[in-house]
Amino acid sequence: MKPFKRIFLIEDDSISVFLVKKTIEASNFLTDIKVFNDGLEAIEYFEEIVGHADLFPDIIFLDLSMPVMDGWAFLEEYMQMQPRLGKDIALYVTTSSISPHDIERAKSIRVVSDFLIKPLVTYKVVELLSKLN
Amino acid sequence: MDTLFHNTNDAVIVMDELGVIMHWNPKAEIIFGWSATEAIGCYFHNICLPDHNCEPYLKMIKQSSQGQLVSETMEIVAQRKNLAEFEINLGISHAAINGKTFLIGFAIDITERNQVRDKLDKQKEFYENILNCIPTDIAVFDANHKYIFVNPKAIENEELRKYIIGKDDFEYAEYRNRDDSVAKLRREQFLEIKKSAKEIRWEDSIKDPNGHTITHLRRLFPVFNEKREISMVIGFGIDITERKLLEEKQTAILNQLSSQNTQLVDFCNIVSHNLRAPLVNMAMLANFIEQSTDEDEKKLLISKLNPVINNLHNTFNELVESIQIRQDHEISSEDILLEDCLQRALGGLELEISACGGVIEKNFYDAVSINFPSKYLHSIFQNLVGNALKYKSPVRTPLIRLESKREGDSIILSVSDNGLGIDLVKHKDSIFKIGKVFHRHPNAKGIGLFMTKTQVDAMGGRIWAESTPDQGSTFFIEFKKQKI
Numbered sequence: 339m340k341p342f343k344r345i346f347l348i349e350d351d352s353i354s355v356f357l358v359k360k361t362i363e364a365s366n367f368l369t370d371i372k373v374f375n376d377g378l379e380a381i382e383y384f385e386e387i388v389g390h391a392d393l394f395p396d397i398i399f400l401d402l403s404m405p406v407m408d409g410w411a412f413l414e415e416y417m418q419m420q421p422r423l424g425k426d427i428a429l430y431v432t433t434s435s436i437s438p439h440d441i442e443r444a445k446s447i448r449v450v451s452d453f454l455i456k457p458l459v460t461y462k463v464v465e466l467l468s469k470l471n
Numbered sequence: 472m473d474t475l476f477h478n479t480n481d482a483v484i485v486m487d488e489l490g491v492i493m494h495w496n497p498k499a500e501i502i503f504g505w506s507a508t509e510a511i512g513c514y515f516h517n518i519c520l521p522d523h524n525c526e527p528y529l530k531m532i533k534q535s536s537q538g539q540l541v542s543e544t545m546e547i548v549a550q551r552k553n554l555a556e557f558e559i560n561l562g563i564s565h566a567a568i569n570g571k572t573f574l575i576g577f578a579i580d581i582t583e584r585n586q587v588r589d590k591l592d593k594q595k596e597f598y599e600n601i602l603n604c605i606p607t608d609i610a611v612f613d614a615n616h617k618y619i620f621v622n623p624k625a626i627e628n629e630e631l632r633k634y635i636i637g638k639d640d641f642e643y644a645e646y647r648n649r650d651d652s653v654a655k656l657r658r659e660q661f662l663e664i665k666k667s668a669k670e671i672r673w674e675d676s677i678k679d680p681n682g683h684t685i686t687h688l689r690r691l692f693p694v695f696n697e698k699r700e701i702s703m704v705i706g707f708g709i710d711i712t713e714r715k716l717l718e719e720k721q722t723a724i725l726n727q728l729s730s731q732n733t734q735l736v737d738f739c740n741i742v743s744h745n746l747r748a749p750l751v752n753m754a755m756l757a758n759f760i761e762q763s764t765d766e767d768e769k770k771l772l773i774s775k776l777n778p779v780i781n782n783l784h785n786t787f788n789e790l791v792e793s794i795q796i797r798q799d800h801e802i803s804s805e806d807i808l809l810e811d812c813l814q815r816a817l818g819g820l821e822l823e824i825s826a827c828g829g830v831i832e833k834n835f836y837d838a839v840s841i842n843f844p845s846k847y848l849h850s851i852f853q854n855l856v857g858n859a860l861k862y863k864s865p866v867r868t869p870l871i872r873l874e875s876k877r878e879g880d881s882i883i884l885s886v887s888d889n890g891l892g893i894d895l896v897k898h899k900d901s902i903f904k905i906g907k908v909f910h911r912h913p914n915a916k917g918i919g920l921f922m923t924k925t926q927v928d929a930m931g932g933r934i935w936a937e938s939t940p941d942q943g944s945t946f947f948i949e950f951k952k953q954k955i
Contacts, residue, residue, distance in 0.1 A: 351748065353775055357755045376911070403744055405908030405917075411897060434748035437740050456751045457758075 342368035343467055346395040348380045348412065349373065349432075350404040354456075358399060358432070364460040367467045376404040377412030381419070388422050396470050398429040399458075402440060409433070410443075417449050428470065430454050482559075482578040490515050490532045490574065502559070502580050504552030515576065521550045531563060535574060540565045546581065557582045608687070608708040614701050616640075616661045625708075664693050665701060674711070686715040730928070734797065737904070741790060745906050749783035789918050793905075793925045802844045804930070806954075809835040809875055809884075812845065816852035823860045829869035831856070838875040838882040841950050847926040854919040855946050859888035862910050864941065882953045887945035892938045902936060923948075 345362065349355050355373050362369055372395070374380035380398075387393040402409035409431060416429075431444045434456040444453045454462065476483055482499035486492050492515055495507040503510070503519050510518060516525045516532075524547065531543055544562040551557065562577040602609060608625035612618060618635045626632040635643050640654035660671055670692030679685050687708040696702040756779065760772045813833065817824065824831070841848065856871060863869040867889050876883045893902060893909045901907045903924040906917040927934045931951050938944035 351752070353752045353756075353779055354748070356775065357752060357759075360759060361755075403748070403906055406911055408907075433744070434751045435740070435744040436747060437743045439736075439740075440744075456748075457755045 342370050343397065343470065344393075344395045345369050345371045346380060346398045347371055347373045348377060348398065348404070348409070349401040350375050351401070354401070358458055361458050361460050362463050365463040365467060367464070369467075377407030377409060377415070380412060381407065381415045384416070384419055384423070388419070391425060394423065394425055395427060397466065398427055399432045399454075400429060402431060402433040402435060402444075413447055413449065417447070420449055428466070430466065432456060432458055480579070482576075484510075484515060484576040484578065486515055486574040486576065488536055488572040488574060492518075493573070499578065502551075502578060503549070509552075518552070519549050519578075521548060521556055524548045528561070532574075535563075535565065535572075549578070558585055606710070608706075610706045612661070612704045612706070614665075614703065616658065616704070618643075619703060660691055661704065664691055664704060668693055668695075668701065674715075676715075684712070685710065686712045738790075738794075741905050745786050746783070746790070749779050749786065752779045753783070785916075789905075789922070793922060796847075796922075796925045796929050799929070802846075802929075804842045804844055806840045806842050807845050807848055808840045809833075809838070809873075812848050813852050813856075813873065816849055816856060819853060820857055820860060823857070827860060827863055827869055829860055829863070829871060831871050831873070833873040835873070835875045838877050838953070841875070841882055841884070842953055843930060843950055844926075847930065851923050851926060851948065854923045855886040858919055859886065859890055859944075862891045862944075863888070864890050864943075877953075877955075878949075880951070880953055880955050882950045884948045884950065885945055887943060889943040892940040892942050892944050893936070894940050895936065895938050903934065 347355060347358055349358065359371055359373075362371060372383075374383065377400075400409050400412060404412075407415070420426075426449075428451045429449055430452050431450055432454045433440065436455055441453050444450050476494070476496050479496070479498060482502045483494070483496040484492055484499055485494035492510050492513055495505070495510040497507075499510070500506055505518055516528055520528055527545055528547065531545075542562075542564040544560065547559060547561050548556050549559045549561070558581050559578045560581045564575055566573045566575050602620075602622045603624075605622070606624060607622075609620070609622040610618060610625050611620040617637055617639050621632050621635055623629075623632065626635065631647075634646065638646075640657050641651055644651045644654045660673075664671060670690055672688065672690040674686055674688055676684050676686045688711045689706065689708040691704055691706040693701045694703045694705060753776065756772055756776050760769055763769045763772060810833070817831065823829075856873075859871045860869055870889045872885075872887045874885045874887075876885070891910050895902070898907070898909060902909070903920050904917070905921040907921075908917045924934050927948055933949040933951070934946065936944055936946045
């Protein structure tokens with residue numbers, strides 16, 4: 339088993355990226371964080387690594403509001419791709435939106451593990467990372 | 472002869488030439504109340520006519536006695552034995568038997584008949600009153616589409632109303648020097664009814680002499696005879712202008728409400744996301760700053776605060792602006808020359824245009840000017856042309872075409888480019904939403920199209936787009952209620 343948790347952070351806002359990274363670091367887990375500035379970048383990377391399960395993330399943090407391909411569009415593409423990945427990856431929608439409509443919609447999507455409202459706090463990150471075997 | 476005399480339904484009275492009763496049949500006994508024994512030998516007028524009303528009869532008798540041959544029928548008030556007065560139809564004729572002159576009278580009690588006639592007259596008046604006074608156009612046609620009846624509401628002029636009876640719409644149109652388009656339409660409708668044997672209804676709107684639109688609800692329905700054939704067709708029209716106006720008002724209010732509701736939902740989303748995002752960042756930064764013991768790290772964190780605050784500030788200002796646009800019903804429209812307004816907007820984009828060598832083509836010949844708030848139109852040009860430049864193709868020199876076209880009392884402005892395009896299958900619902908960005912660009916904030924749509928919506932217009940990814944986009948704006 340690899341000694342660190344691989345995390346994909348799909349998020350366009352650089353400050354948010356900085357803050358989430360900082361929060362994860364504070365959890366004291368060994369992590370490898372890969373940042374994608376929009377959904378399309380992430381999808382393109384997944385296409386590259388299909389078949390290389392060792393490169394799959396352990397956990398995905400997905401923002402909703404992004405240019406080019408937003409979180410919703412990413413989820414659609416990702417769901418279609420998921421059977422080819424052959425692995426269930428924990429995926430958390432992390433957004434500053436508190437719209438009940440967004441929450442409902444996100445929770446109804448099969449591949450979404452949970453909906454997290456920002457700010458993301460360290461103890462939550464600890465909890466999520468601990469849950470991974 | 473005798474049987475006839477006894478059994479006829481008329482009272483038969485045989486008199487001599489002076490009017491003295493000689494024969495008096497059983498029906499006469501019943502009608503007048505006098506028995507034959509009582510009546511015979513008396514003057515008819517003495518026992519059967521009231522004094523005040525026997526003048527015409529006596530005149531006739533006088534003529535008869537002077538040798539004139541009379542044969543006359545009169546309606547006259549008679550009197551029974553019990554002095555009750557009633558109306559009879561009295562026919563008197565001469566008869567010469569064996570050289571002697573007789574007068575033969577036939578009398579029928581017409582009280583009932585007259586009562587029936589009166590009643591019918593009254594009924595007729597009653598129905599005519601209804602048909603003439605009812606605030607509804609009524610026309611009745613025979614099975615061949617000729618007019619049988621038209622009420623004054625349908626044709627006010629009495630002469631025309633009389634003329635049209637027995638004629639059809641074609642004859643009427645010719646008589647009034649009108650073209651026969653309405654007549655043709657009505658004939659089609661009539662044939663349709665004859666074919667389907669079902670009523671049809673429709674609404675038609677015409678302009679009254681003052682230019683107001685008057686709307687009628689019209690119905691044409693067939694009436695059948697006992698053989699199930701169409702015996703006539705009744706058409707009527709009710710003025711529903713007021714109802715129509717009310718309906719239009721309600722629809723407008725409904726649309727407004729539903730659009731306001733959409734705006735409210737959008738606004739909620741904007742507040743809960745676009746405003747909350749920088750706030751969350753600020754809170755987290757503040758938190759880290761508090762916890763940090765490292766001076767350098769603190770400095771780094773503090774340096775990140777400013778962009779977040781600016782972001783919040785900008786988003787907030789844009790939101791306020793968009794609300795102001797929605798609230799500002801007072802903003803005044805003016806006639807703006809498209810060419811002038813475009814040149815001003817291009818002035819602000821000079822750097823971008825010269826940097827990419829973009830070409831702007833325009834064709835404003837069909838509609839030279841638009842009635843709109845000048846501030847908004849300027850911002851629309853700036854946004855649409857700005858976008859076309861911002862999202863240009865990496866391999867094509869930007870070519871931007873602007874065109875104005877008239878459509879009814881609207882003007883459609885189109886701005887098309889050969890840029891990156893937008894995948895409308897995926898983004899159809901979101902292209903005009905706040906914060907939606909479709910291409911990576913450092914200055915893309917997802918505000919331009921949102922503002923443009925807000926401005927167009929606020930003025931009752933419409934905006935939409937057509938696009939093919941990697942070929943280009945065309946944005947269309949419909950400016951409504953323009954001067955023709």
